[in-house]
Amino acid sequence: MSAPASPAETGGTNYLNATHGIGSWLLTRDHKRIGILYLLGISVFFVLGGLMAVLIRAELATPQGDLFSSDVYNRLFTMHGILMIFFFLIPSIPAVLGNFLLPIMIGAKDLAFPRLNLAQLVPLHDRRGDDVRVAPDGRHRHRLDLLHSDVDELRPGQVIVTAVGIFVAGFSSILTGLNFIVTIHRMRAPGLTWFRLPLFVWAHYATSIIQILGTPVIAITILLVGAERLFHIGVFDPKYGGDPVLFQHLFWFYSHPAVYIMILPAMGVMSELVTAFSRKRVFGYHFIAFSSLFIAVIGFLVWGHHMFISGQSVVAGAIFSFLTMLVAIPSAVKVFNWTATLYKGSISLQTPMLYALGFIGVFLIGGLTGVMLGTLGINIYVHDTYFIVAHFHYVMVGSAIMGYLGGLHFWWPKITGRMYNEFWSKISAIVIFIGFNTTFFPQFILGYLGMPRRYHMYPAEFQTWNVLSSAGATILGFGYLMPVVYLLWSLKFGAKAPANPWGAKGLEWETSSPPPVLNFATPPVVTEEAYAYETSTPAKEVTVGV
Amino acid sequence: MLPNSPVFPPVSSTLASKVDLLFFFTVGVSVLFSVLIVATIVAFLVKYRRRHAAETGQEIKGNTLILELAWSIIPLGLVMISFFWGAAVFFESSRPPADAWSFHVYGKQWMWKVEHPEGKREINEFHVPVNQAVKLTMTSEDVIHNFSVPAFRLKMDVLPGRYTTAWFKATKTGTYHIFCDQYCGVDHSKMVGKIHVLEPQDYQKWLVGGASAGGAVATGGELFVAKACNTCHRSDSSARAPILDGVFGKSVSLADGRTVLADESYVRESILSPASKIVQGYQPIMPTFKDQISEEEIVQLIRYIQDLKPAGAAAAPAAAAPAAGGKS
Ligand SMILES: [Cu+2]
Ligand SMILES: [Cu+2]
Numbered sequence: 015m016s017a018p019a020s021p022a023e024t025g026g027t028n029y030l031n032a033t034h035g036i037g038s039w040l041l042t043r044d045h046k047r048i049g050i051l052y053l054l055g056i057s058v059f060f061v062l063g064g065l066m067a068v069l070i071r072a073e074l075a076t077p078q079g080d081l082f083s084s085d086v087y088n089r090l091f092t093m094h095g096i097l098m099i100f101f102f103l104i105p106s107i108p109a110v111l112g113n114f115l116l117p118i119m120i121g122a123k124d125l126a127f128p129r130l131n132l133a134q135l136v137p138l139h140d141r142r143g144d145d146v147r148v149a150p151d152g153r154h155r156h157r158l159d160l161l162h163s164d165v166d167e168l169r170p171g172q173v174i175v176t177a178v179g180i181f182v183a184g185f186s187s188i189l190t191g192l193n194f195i196v197t198i199h200r201m202r203a204p205g206l207t208w209f210r211l212p213l214f215v216w217a218h219y220a221t222s223i224i225q226i227l228g229t230p231v232i233a234i235t236i237l238l239v240g241a242e243r244l245f246h247i248g249v250f251d252p253k254y255g256g257d258p259v260l261f262q263h264l265f266w267f268y269s270h271p272a273v274y275i276m277i278l279p280a281m282g283v284m285s286e287l288v289t290a291f292s293r294k295r296v297f298g299y300h301f302i303a304f305s306s307l308f309i310a311v312i313g314f315l316v317w318g319h320h321m322f323i324s325g326q327s328v329v330a331g332a333i334f335s336f337l338t339m340l341v342a343i344p345s346a347v348k349v350f351n352w353t354a355t356l357y358k359g360s361i362s363l364q365t366p367m368l369y370a371l372g373f374i375g376v377f378l379i380g381g382l383t384g385v386m387l388g389t390l391g392i393n394i395y396v397h398d399t400y401f402i403v404a405h406f407h408y409v410m411v412g413s414a415i416m417g418y419l420g421g422l423h424f425w426w427p428k429i430t431g432r433m434y435n436e437f438w439s440k441i442s443a444i445v446i447f448i449g450f451n452t453t454f455f456p457q458f459i460l461g462y463l464g465m466p467r468r469y470h471m472y473p474a475e476f477q478t479w480n481v482l483s484s485a486g487a488t489i490l491g492f493g494y495l496m497p498v499v500y501l502l503w504s505l506k507f508g509a510k511a512p513a514n515p516w517g518a519k520g521l522e523w524e525t526s527s528p529p530p531v532l533n534f535a536t537p538p539v540v541t542e543e544a545y546a547y548e549t550s551t552p553a554k555e556v557t558v559g560v
Numbered sequence: 561m562l563p564n565s566p567v568f569p570p571v572s573s574t575l576a577s578k579v580d581l582l583f584f585f586t587v588g589v590s591v592l593f594s595v596l597i598v599a600t601i602v603a604f605l606v607k608y609r610r611r612h613a614a615e616t617g618q619e620i621k622g623n624t625l626i627l628e629l630a631w632s633i634i635p636l637g638l639v640m641i642s643f644f645w646g647a648a649v650f651f652e653s654s655r656p657p658a659d660a661w662s663f664h665v666y667g668k669q670w671m672w673k674v675e676h677p678e679g680k681r682e683i684n685e686f687h688v689p690v691n692q693a694v695k696l697t698m699t700s701e702d703v704i705h706n707f708s709v710p711a712f713r714l715k716m717d718v719l720p721g722r723y724t725t726a727w728f729k730a731t732k733t734g735t736y737h738i739f740c741d742q743y744c745g746v747d748h749s750k751m752v753g754k755i756h757v758l759e760p761q762d763y764q765k766w767l768v769g770g771a772s773a774g775g776a777v778a779t780g781g782e783l784f785v786a787k788a789c790n791t792c793h794r795s796d797s798s799a800r801a802p803i804l805d806g807v808f809g810k811s812v813s814l815a816d817g818r819t820v821l822a823d824e825s826y827v828r829e830s831i832l833s834p835a836s837k838i839v840q841g842y843q844p845i846m847p848t849f850k851d852q853i854s855e856e857e858i859v860q861l862i863r864y865i866q867d868l869k870p871a872g873a874a875a876a877p878a879a880a881a882p883a884a885g886g887k888s
Contacts, residue, residue, distance in 0.1 A: 258719065258720065340636075353601055390646040394579075394649075472749065
């Protein structure tokens with residue numbers, strides 16, 4: 015690494031070698047170790063979900079349904095969605111990087127409720143067991159945006175297992191949010207005022223608000239589905255006089271904000287990466303911080319844009335479309351501010367920065383197609399086609415995973431105390447970017463041609479674009495495999511990481527890599543704003559010409 | 561252009577060109593926007609690349625508020641254009657003109673049934689006259705479906721227990737896809753049909769001439785696909801309905817314990833009143849095709865079923881992908 019390495023005492027004990035044995039890990043209250051446990055857990059689910067994606071793309075390479083029966087195909091895409099959303103994307107940045115870094119970034123020893131933090135991990139693993147067990151045979155489908163509470167028949171026993179699982183998991187999600195919020199309020203180091211907080215922390219604060227407010231709604235919905243299946247009270251199922259559209263309302267009331275649970279933390283990572291690799295104060299700190307909060311609030315008022323053609327009144331449609339347009343603005347503001355941060359920076363294209371640039375690329379496409387989807391006159395045509403599939407993969411897979419991988423590469427030296435191979439990590443960032451776009455861009459074209467989503471078979475004239483997409487998926491698959499290899503490799507053979515390999519600002523870079531059990535040798539005191547790069551060396555004064 | 565891959569859907573209704581224009585507007589603005597941002601970023605990356613390891617960025621002084629406001633308000637203005645324009649197209653698409661002919665559409669796992677104003681019925685086929693506004697009143701017999709005709713940019717959910725409406729005015733004759741766009745169970749991807757836009761005089765001819773006047777249906781095999789028999793009766797799975805390959809001439813055990821010989825009259829009865837003789841081990845889910853199928857067609861179907869060899873010996877037309885439709 016060419017970055018200036020501030021001298022650090024990497025020897026001695028740290029959180030990794032302080033205690034030994036499986037028990038010391040599974041019962042740990044150390045937020046850093048809990049972050050590692052999450053990392054292991056979600057990586058397994060990412061690989062499983064990825065394998066399913068490979069099977070789906072293999073099936074779709076030809077118009078006929080020749081690899082699987084329709085039933086198996088339907089289960090595959092359902093499981094792919096459930097695993098990727100609930101077991102990978104939602105926990106990814108908050109549970110791994112958030113758990114690990116949030117206390118360190120604010121100069122605390124731990125989260126406010128360390129025992130709660132461990133406790134919430136247990137039901138999560140538990141819940142995973144349930145879902146993997148229930149989903150393939152029980153058609154545990156209503157969780158995802160599959161929107162057909164009326165299609166599947168859950169047996170009563172499974173309803174109870176599932177409802178309890180989701181309920182407990184829901185509480186775990188609420189408790190995580192609470193834990194983060196209380197920690198941010200109560201445990202900041204002396205001198206760390208609100209507007210000195212890193213933007214990563216602001217993003218997690220906004221995410222936590224969504225988790226606390228949104229999760230109860232999905233829990234109630236699940237409870238109602240359970241009651242309906244068990245006691246045949248008509249709520250959602252037309253068989254008993256219920257209204258399936260009501261289910262859609264409740265479902266999206268949670269699930270639209272859930273999209274921001276996935277993307278806001280990635281935006282938080284972005285702010286850290288862009289500042290660190292241009293060694294410059296972030297442009298528009300307050301605007302980025304408050305845009306997260308704005309998104310969290312307005313995000314609750316746009317759920318109806320998933321239902322423009324579900325028989326909702328045209329006036330309701332117009333209102334939801336309007337609010338959707340508003341929510342696009344804070345996202346645009348963030349992109350502009352990141353771009354402006356580069357201005358007069360000292361930009362280095364190390365691996366995490368490549369991911370950050372990749373994020374901007376795919377987020378532009380994902381966000382702008384989101385505006386198109388919010389436009390009523392376009393939505394009524396492309397709704398439920400591959401256009402939607404492409405859009406949400408650009409936002410969730412493209413942007414959120416770019417953010418996650420960028421963050422993982424940025425903080426990997428801090429987490430593990432090792433440097434990874436720079437050449438291979440750059441190659442993989444590029445391969446992922448190319449593979450991702452080859453996979454999903456053709457799906458926009460397919461969508462505008464009218465190919466419906468969740469089709470096992472399709473008319474032959476759509477084949478060329480599908481073949482291209484499947485080819486892209488192969489490239490993407492290799493791209494995602496590479497980090498697995500070189501990151502694991504680095505654990506054994508990587509060079510020892512200095513405390514601050516990137517020359518970055520932030521409390522986490524002031525402690526050793528990996529950090530000691532209590533995070534800091536001496537409790538830190540904060541004397542400057544976040545990202546105060548320019549003050550560390552005398553800089554010429556420059557003015558923006560506005 | 562690649563023969564097998566259109567790049568743009570057919571533009572065949574009054575709504576289609578309006579949706580396309582709006583779409584091109586948003587794509588144009590988006591591309592412009594993206595190019596500007598990407599070009600700026602690339603320029604910065606080159607100009608401000610790190611030159612030595614200890615270098616840091618330079619502080620920007622001055623009032624940045626104007627900049628922040630500018631890049632909030634300009635995009636806001638653009639998305640508002642998109643909003644109002646989109647809402648105008650949407651309102652128009654949801655108000656059928658007064659002179660529209662009224663058709664009924666029923667969604668059912670996994671087929672579309674259409675009833676013409678005169679009472680004529682079709683399954684998975686839909687004949688309409690060109691340049692005539694058509695209003696659809698739709699409902700579902702089971703779960704939520706979605707009636708979609710890409711060539712018309714037409715799409716509407718079809719809900720159980722209530723009516724939804726949609727309308728279109730076709731502008732070009734031809735044959736186009738009907739898709740179900742809402743996931744509705746196992747054979748969702750087979751809930752497809754064809755919409756045939758005919759010249760008014762051809763439509764009248766078709767109306768009086770019986771279902772075969774559409775021209776395409778000639779043999780029992782085609783009928784078997786056209787009437788959606790193949791969505792239940794497949795040669796690779798007996799999950800929903802009995803495999804018909806080789807059944808003709810054999811004896812069949814019924815749910816009530818009787819056995820019958822599968823002959824012409826049995827097959828005819830199976831098609832017209834399926835509930836009267838239920839095959840053992842199956843649910844009585846087969847719909848009646850009474851009034852939707854002519855006597856000639858029944859005979860063609862019987863001939864076809866008669867011809868089906870036991871598993872593997874003959875290729876059934878089941879699971880055929882929908883053929884290419886429309887022209888671009
Ligand atoms: Cu359907
Ligand atoms: Cu469907």
